[in-house]
Amino acid sequence: MLWTVIAGATCGACGGWLCRWALRRARPALRLPNRSCELGAAVVCALVTGWLVSRGASVTELLMPLVVATLVVPLTLTDLTHRRLPDVLTLPAYVLLGLALTLTVATGADGAVAGRAAVSTVVFGGLHAVLRFTAPHTIGAGDVKLAGSVGGVLGASGWAALPVGFVVAAVVSMLLTAFVAARGDRHRGVPYGPGLLTGTLVVVVLGWP
Numbered sequence: 001m002l003w004t005v006i007a008g009a010t011c012g013a014c015g016g017w018l019c020r021w022a023l024r025r026a027r028p029a030l031r032l033p034n035r036s037c038e039l040g041a042a043v044v045c046a047l048v049t050g051w052l053v054s055r056g057a058s059v060t061e062l063l064m065p066l067v068v069a070t071l072v073v074p075l076t077l078t079d080l081t082h083r084r085l086p087d088v089l090t091l092p093a094y095v096l097l098g099l100a101l102t103l104t105v106a107t108g109a110d111g112a113v114a115g116r117a118a119v120s121t122v123v124f125g126g127l128h129a130v131l132r133f134t135a136p137h138t139i140g141a142g143d144v145k146l147a148g149s150v151g152g153v154l155g156a157s158g159w160a161a162l163p164v165g166f167v168v169a170a171v172v173s174m175l176l177t178a179f180v181a182a183r184g185d186r187h188r189g190v191p192y193g194p195g196l197l198t199g200t201l202v203v204v205v206l207g208w209p
Helices: 002-024 036-054 060-082 087-106 112-134 141-157 161-182 193-207
Strands: none
Touching: 002 036, 002 060, 002 087, 036 060, 036 193, 060 087, 060 141, 060 193, 087 112, 087 141, 112 141, 112 161, 141 161, 141 193, 161 193
């Protein structure tokens, strides 16, 4: 188990470095503190790997959770720091999560998982697109792009994961709002991305495979 956890942490660190590299080359460039993505992703991936391995998850069943855990850190840091969820991370997320899901299904997972993921991507992304259209001040375009990919992840975990992920996202957003208000910075907006990402990670860790 120890070597599996070390491997998970290594994957997280490498993925975090790649994400920070991509952010530096975005237009405009989005800079985060040195090694913040690498260290954060390594710690989160190590914890996720240890938890899932202790529950009997196979190596292929770790793929989806590790991709999610790796992306959560740079996306959250970027949204909190720059109030942006850039295309250089949100769009490749679809490809990475799709590949992870494909490999998981190809190695023995229930084929219905792929169907749920596809439907949930459209439904969850569509709901957030409608919210963006009707109340543009509540979420940004980056949140809509992120919602599609995390919707697929939630759907792959089970239909019940969609409302659970949405509720966790709302709770985290409320806590961030309360924290900002307690600091006396009421006029500063609270990003929606961290809550959405946290909800997805919680569901994946507790409900996957």
